[in-house]
Amino acid sequence: MLRAVSGRARPVGTITRGTTNPNRLRRCDRWLAGPQAWRLRRSPTRPIVVDLGYGSSPVTAVELHGRMRRVRHDVHVVGLEIDPDRVAVAKPLERDGLAFRRGGFEIPLRDGARPTVVRAFNVLRQYGEAEVPAAWARVQERLAPGGLLVDGTCDEIGRRATWVAVDATGPVSLTLSLRLGGLARPSDVAERLPKALIHRNVAGERIHAFLAELDEAWARSAPHSSWGARQRFLASAADVGERWPLLDGPARWRLGEITVAWEAVAPRH
Known part of the structure; x- marks a missing residue:
């Protein structure tokens, strides 16, 4: 069962182990900037891409911002973390098009905005299999039209990665990247x-x-x-x-x- 942690904002989920490394998610980012780039390009408003559960270092969100800007220069990347200390560490790296907020599977964006892409890597791996459908459903409810959740896992330096693509109708595909x-x-x-x-x-x-x-x-x-x-x-x-x-x-x-x-x-x- 997905749980809201204690605290005023009450994010949905639990704090991950937080392990991360530079360039770890490059394989998924390459896929988002390649065959899935149309989702950003066709957005009638400024597209939002969420890095959900970015971990102890904000490096993956910073890299995601740089890679998605090559697809659409006005993209807005939001790194979400349940741990407020991790958000505080990331805040000095904010810039135009890159922000960090406290949050979980409820995807709390300002003014009720909806994300075009939610990338959740090495997050659900730490949950029970029975909890996956509820987590997917939470994010699906928040997606913009044509939006996509990417639920993936990779090794420590990104040599091997897999991910499930989930749109508003449900899971669509499985990708292996080696x-x-x-x-x-x-x-x-x-x-x-x-x-x-x-x-x-x-x-x-x-x-x-x-x-x-x-x-x-x-x-x-x-x-x-x-x-x-x-x-x-x-x-x-x-x-x-x-x-x-x-x-x-x-x-x-x-x-x-x-x-x-x-x-x-x-x-x-």
Whole structure:
């Protein structure tokens, strides 16, 4: 159950461990500035992008601001944290288009504004699986038309990342993003699956089948290693795409990124 913490503002949620590193979320930011950039460009008003639960350092919100400004110069990025001390540390970094506030899943923005994008990375990983739908629903209620919640997880330096894209109708897709250099097999990303899937990587579940097929395609594509890991991953993704509903193509696969429709990997109930 999501809880409101004590205090006058009563943010919804609990304080995260707060671990963060510079450039940790670059893979997701690259996706937001790439195939999802249309959401910012089509906003009829100044788009708001929220970095929900940015952690003990505001660096990810600062980086997000810089990257989203390349998509639309008037974007407004808001870093939200439940811990007031973390907000106080971040406040001196505020500038035009970048602000920090205390808040949680209720997404408290001034004048009832609604965000175009909410990026919540390594936040729900610290909650129970049963709490995920309620957290998603809280944020969905606050999204602007055409808005998106990105619920993701990554390793400490951003070499492996996964995220679920959730719009007003529900979860839409799952993206895996991998550093290809030194990759043993694609399923190594399994330990970084979002909370909605991490406990579902077992026989009989769709996500387990998807990762297994990706590994098999990776093995079959071994001859492409002569031209590098990128070419091997391209061949692997094309192979998997013959049987699974992938939502992207070679331009993203070249980056070690692959996106599959949510219904193909969603948990069985």
